[in-house]
Amino acid sequence: MKRxxxxxxxxxxxxxxxxxxxxxLQGDMENILNYFKELQEIPTEDVAPVAGGTSFFNxxxxxxxxxxxxxxxxxxxxxxxxxxFLKVPPVFSSEGEE
Amino acid sequence: MNLKELTVxxxxxxxxxxxFSAREVTYGFxxxxxxxxxxxxxxxxxxxxxxxxQADRVDAMIKDGKEISLLSGVPLAIKxxxxxxxxxxxxxxxxxxxxxxxxxxxVIEKLKKENVVFLGKTNLDEFAMGxxxxxxxxxxxxxxxxxxxxxxxxxxxxVAAVAAHMALAALGSDxxxxxxxxxxxxGVVGMKPTYSAVxxxxxxxxxxxxxxxxxxxxxxxxxxxxxxxxxxKDKYDATSAEDEVIHRFRERAPEDVKxxxxxIPKEYFIDGMDNRVAHAVEEAIARLKxxxxxxxxxxxxxxKYALAxxxxxxxxxxxxxxxxxxxxxxxxIPEVENEVNSLKDLYFKTRGTGFGAxxxxxxxxxxxxxxxxxxxxxxxxxxxxxxxxxxxxxxAFRKVDVILAPxxxxxxxxxxxxxxxxxxxxxxxxxxxxASLAGLPGISIPxxxxxxxxxxxxxxxxxxxxxxxxADLFGIGKLYQKEG
Numbered sequence: 326m327k328r329x330x331x332x333x334x335x336x337x338x339x340x341x342x343x344x345x346x347x348x349x350l351q352g353d354m355e356n357i358l359n360y361f362k363e364l365q366e367i368p369t370e371d372v373a374p375v376a377g378g379t380s381f382f383n384x385x386x387x388x389x390x391x392x393x394x395x396x397x398x399x400x401x402x403x404x405x406x407x408x409x410f411l412k413v414p415p416v417f418s419s420e421g422e423e
Numbered sequence: 424m425n426l427k428e429l430t431v432x433x434x435x436x437x438x439x440x441x442x443f444s445a446r447e448v449t450y451g452f453x454x455x456x457x458x459x460x461x462x463x464x465x466x467x468x469x470x471x472x473x474x475x476x477q478a479d480r481v482d483a484m485i486k487d488g489k490e491i492s493l494l495s496g497v498p499l500a501i502k503x504x505x506x507x508x509x510x511x512x513x514x515x516x517x518x519x520x521x522x523x524x525x526x527x528x529x530v531i532e533k534l535k536k537e538n539v540v541f542l543g544k545t546n547l548d549e550f551a552m553g554x555x556x557x558x559x560x561x562x563x564x565x566x567x568x569x570x571x572x573x574x575x576x577x578x579x580x581x582v583a584a585v586a587a588h589m590a591l592a593a594l595g596s597d598x599x600x601x602x603x604x605x606x607x608x609x610g611v612v613g614m615k616p617t618y619s620a621v622x623x624x625x626x627x628x629x630x631x632x633x634x635x636x637x638x639x640x641x642x643x644x645x646x647x648x649x650x651x652x653x654x655x656k657d658k659y660d661a662t663s664a665e666d667e668v669i670h671r672f673r674e675r676a677p678e679d680v681k682x683x684x685x686x687i688p689k690e691y692f693i694d695g696m697d698n699r700v701a702h703a704v705e706e707a708i709a710r711l712k713x714x715x716x717x718x719x720x721x722x723x724x725x726x727k728y729a730l731a732x733x734x735x736x737x738x739x740x741x742x743x744x745x746x747x748x749x750x751x752x753x754x755x756i757p758e759v760e761n762e763v764n765s766l767k768d769l770y771f772k773t774r775g776t777g778f779g780a781x782x783x784x785x786x787x788x789x790x791x792x793x794x795x796x797x798x799x800x801x802x803x804x805x806x807x808x809x810x811x812x813x814x815x816x817x818x819a820f821r822k823v824d825v826i827l828a829p830x831x832x833x834x835x836x837x838x839x840x841x842x843x844x845x846x847x848x849x850x851x852x853x854x855x856x857x858a859s860l861a862g863l864p865g866i867s868i869p870x871x872x873x874x875x876x877x878x879x880x881x882x883x884x885x886x887x888x889x890x891x892x893x894a895d896l897f898g899i900g901k902l903y904q905k906e907g
Contacts, residue, residue, distance in 0.1 A: 357846055
């Protein structure tokens, strides 16, 4: 796998790569993707894909209020809060967004 | 009381007859953890105070003459990807190092109602990604039978805790073999239920079309007792099946169990399989034949493609499930927090620093197989072959009731042996991913009793059943352990 391709994936996956791992990662990805090639030999034109682990269709529940989850316990886990709200760094940076 | 010989039922009888107290038993296990776990590394956190409180509650009930459930006072280890409210839950990842659960997983809630004792949270491959527990963000778990070898994974901590008598039983999770393979490596019983038989609410998700929670125990009977308590429809897990489906198939009488026909897939007994595994599985088959079981050769023609299918579908789901860890809703990573100046920066740095090598690799792989231009060749193709794998099982189950196979291609390997080659590590799952992709129940049972310190490495055999026919696997397993 080319370096640019790996870097593009890392960008999409929102992961900062560690420079020292990039070369090994390129090789590992190449090996793993090569292993997948054997699937191409199986004819699957008329095969319906399996999506998800069950064949359930439209699982509904009553639209009624249930027990409250413990909001305070969840908020305690936020890295930063202000007046009970979650606080995050600026969404827009001067470099522009992608 | 000998802690090593306790089972759920013998513990229960001892408590009811007041031969010992729940506190004594809990204290005994905590003592063993103190003495042994420095070497083994099964636990990430020990919940000593909570455990003793739970034990005291059971003792008070007994003292007051109240009836106690079978699992009351049973000391359990819980894989650290399941939430126990108010306790640290890390999934063995640095990205969750400071996370405390704000609610109970459904399985934990059910076990609390039974008054079990939670001894602690056990080690795993980070986010349950691995086959050796070497991928833990904190430490490696060693195999109690040979500490130079891996415990297997990803539920290596839970399995090692049970094998080394640091818990009476445990819960693990199995996505592609993570309960069954370490159980085989450490000589205990490990069972992955039918997909949708046990709620995953409060299980930190890895690959949602595959993840299942299941029991890890010393005996098949104990696995059955634990499974019966944790199974069931849950309104918090829309993929859990209805109770009448989960409970439809009851246990057969022992004489009917022996009428179950066992299939042996010819594709599983391939050239190049480790001799020790081949011999052990033959031994298990021979003993089952002596018990009166009949066998038939079957064919699962697409079995050999299962590993490739699994390693496409699973990372695709991983890349979606792990998107929620971005440094905003879970406690931050101290070395990152002071260095960011935008939200995007926080995402990249948190995920780059907090995830270990294997989660990073799987997120990238999942992103690749789902991305434009590759989706059809990889993800869509894998979903179709997954159908063919399921169809193979449906055909086979028209001829036989249960399928027997190896659990892993080798016994426990050496620590470090496969750590730097991910593809070789993935091959450890080659016999377990089929049941996962088809959503079938599977159980790993030790071929025989393996004595710690004898130098012999444990080997398990695997039984796979029809959907929701866990009772068949337990039925055969119990006969095997009692009469085999």
